[in-house]
Amino acid sequence: MNKQALIDTRRRISPFVHNTPVFTSHLLDDLAGAKLSFKCENFQKMGAFKMRGATNAIMQLSKDQQERGVVTHSSGNFAQALSLAARNLGVTAYIVMPNNAPKVKKDAVLGYGGLITLCEPTIKAREQAAANLVAEKGATFIHPSNDLNVILGNATVAMELLEVHPDLNFLISPVGGGGLIAGTALAAHYFAPQCLVIGGEPMAVDDAFRSLQSGQIETNLTTHTIADGLRTQLGDINFPILQQHLDHIIRVEEDDIVSAMRLIWERLKIVVEPSSAVAFAAVLKNKAYFKDKKVGIILSGGNVDLDTLKFS
Amino acid sequence: MNKQALIDTRRRISPFVHNTPVFTSHLLDDLAGAKLSFKCENFQKMGAFKMRGATNAIMQLSKDQQERGVVTHSSGNFAQALSLAARNLGVTAYIVMPNNAPKVKKDAVLGYGGLITLCEPTIKAREQAAANLVAEKGATFIHPSNDLNVILGNATVAMELLEVHPDLNFLISPVGGGGLIAGTALAAHYFAPQCLVIGGEPMAVDDAFRSLQSGQIETNLTTHTIADGLRTQLGDINFPILQQHLDHIIRVEEDDIVSAMRLIWERLKIVVEPSSAVAFAAVLKNKAYFKDKKVGIILSGGNVDLDTLKFS
Numbered sequence A, B: 001m002n003k004q005a006l007i008d009t010r011r012r013i014s015p016f017v018h019n020t021p022v023f024t025s026h027l028l029d030d031l032a033g034a035k036l037s038f039k040c041e042n043f044q045k046m047g048a049f050k051m052r053g054a055t056n057a058i059m060q061l062s063k064d065q066q067e068r069g070v071v072t073h074s075s076g077n078f079a080q081a082l083s084l085a086a087r088n089l090g091v092t093a094y095i096v097m098p099n100n101a102p103k104v105k106k107d108a109v110l111g112y113g114g115l116i117t118l119c120e121p122t123i124k125a126r127e128q129a130a131a132n133l134v135a136e137k138g139a140t141f142i143h144p145s146n147d148l149n150v151i152l153g154n155a156t157v158a159m160e161l162l163e164v165h166p167d168l169n170f171l172i173s174p175v176g177g178g179g180l181i182a183g184t185a186l187a188a189h190y191f192a193p194q195c196l197v198i199g200g201e202p203m204a205v206d207d208a209f210r211s212l213q214s215g216q217i218e219t220n221l222t223t224h225t226i227a228d229g230l231r232t233q234l235g236d237i238n239f240p241i242l243q244q245h246l247d248h249i250i251r252v253e254e255d256d257i258v259s260a261m262r263l264i265w266e267r268l269k270i271v272v273e274p275s276s277a278v279a280f281a282a283v284l285k286n287k288a289y290f291k292d293k294k295v296g297i298i299l300s301g302g303n304v305d306l307d308t309l310k311f312s
Helices: A003-016 A026-032 A050-059 A063-068 A077-088 A103-111 A123-137 A148-164 A179-191 A207-214 A238-245 A254-268 A274-285 B003-016 B026-032 B050-059 B063-068 B077-088 B103-111 B123-137 B148-164 B179-191 B207-214 B238-245 B254-268 B274-285
Strands: A035-040 A070-073 A093-098 A115-119 A170-174 A196-202 A248-252 A294-299 B035-040 B070-073 B093-098 B115-119 B170-174 B196-202 B248-252 B294-299
Touching: A003 A050, A003 A148, A003 A179, A026 A035, A026 A254, A026 A274, A035 A148, A035 A274, A050 A077, A050 A148, A050 A179, A070 A077, A070 A123, A077 A093, A077 A103, A093 A103, A093 A123, A103 A115, A115 A123, A148 A170, A148 A179, A148 A294, A170 A179, A170 A274, A179 A196, A179 A238, A196 A207, A196 A274, A207 A238, A207 A248, A248 A254, A248 A274, A254 A274, A274 A294, B003 B050, B003 B148, B003 B179, B026 B035, B026 B254, B026 B274, B035 B148, B035 B274, B050 B077, B050 B148, B050 B179, B070 B077, B070 B123, B077 B093, B077 B103, B093 B103, B093 B123, B103 B115, B115 B123, B148 B170, B148 B179, B148 B294, B170 B179, B170 B274, B179 B196, B179 B238, B196 B207, B196 B274, B207 B238, B207 B248, B248 B254, B248 B274, B254 B274, B274 B294
Parallel strands: A035 A294, A070 A093, A093 A115, A170 A196, A170 A294, A196 A248, B035 B294, B070 B093, B093 B115, B170 B196, B170 B294, B196 B248
Antiparallel strands: none
């Protein structure tokens, strides 16, 4: 891992991803008492930053590996990201999904050309189904967050933001499986050493916060958070990066997340998913700490189910 | 009225308004069978195009008039637009609102520095209250849509869009009080004579459609549309412009509006108000007519009440 690897990654994937816009708002600055820059990955292709890591991971495979396809298990954004990234690169994507996954998520994967294998909704069943595809098709398994090439791809979010605002005091991104925050931490380490990287995590699934305290990867006892992209846990590849380069994690309550999401929708006029609002919620909860600082906030994605959305 | 008046207007107001971005989507292009360019006035200051007309109307007053303030009656976007535009220009804005206006709308006006006068929720009461302010304060009444300087300010939306996409075949904007569509029609007339201008109007409040048929200004019998910005009727200043320069109006049902709004939220990942979706709904309802054409769609604003929002 070195600075050049990040530069190479950005050059590699740039034809296949958007350099997403950075939004600002005087009103939200006044509210937070800080100078905020929002990196809008909700406008990324397929609607989330995961397009970056998926693209990079596939591009780093050998021609031979690419011909045999890629496989992952996910019912969320990574399933869609791998499907679209694979299609863009002429590669077959096999997606293992639980048989109780919402139709809208299955349709999205199919729309991007992914081939779905349904399984029972247990971790064991989905790992078995993925292993079968690896064995039968010779496909390469790609983990949504605990994969170095995925992490490097995700690092390009912060690289782009730091290119526009090189003098940020803080960079904040949500913490789920650890792939985005690890990439963010690497980008700041190499391109903005003055910039502290902070994670935002829902209190209800604070495995990463506890992992950093205990020094070992902790698990979540429940998944009861509206931030459905953050229910997963860290892995052995991203955890050491966080131990080395992350300053700390701020935990937020469910009400904080909904309030922050509402402010983003109402004031920035953009659609972001609950997971995206966690980083902004962390700033609003610690105004004194961020007072008058330049803060980069990564809005990770914008895929929401409008049918179930309720703000009150 | 001439081309130079539009050019002067744009130069005059440009320090006080955003040149809003133009969004595109391959997915929505495929769905519509046309090449769509969305002009995003939801990102305009205070969240709607009305900021443009309000700013221009105030700037065209004499110094003496400006010192005595401006007045309007509105419970919607124009009340906020006039308040903010006035504050930006150091002018006092008196806003007449019905006493049953939602608190969120009153708070928005107050937040932009407008001085509210409450009245009974009848047309007669609000006209009387506005007349009183004109008499007492010497303030100048500014109509939200039936005012030439407001129309010229609104024309800058289409001017900006045509600067980016000069070769549009069609320009479509929603029709309410007629201020936006009249400005759009003037802009196309002077800057893109090849471009036909079309209005989108809810079937439930199709006064403008009927006015163009009958040759006189018609009224609405009900205001039963989700597109709350379009319940008003044309005026004697904008109607002749529409008679001369508008190609035709497409009427859409309530379901069409909600579906179009949903597509914009889900695919463009932006928050637009129902009125904004009417123009896109008109395209989706007439796919054969717009097939393979370059279509500019004006998204008029993004001020929605998330508490009452429901897609299903």
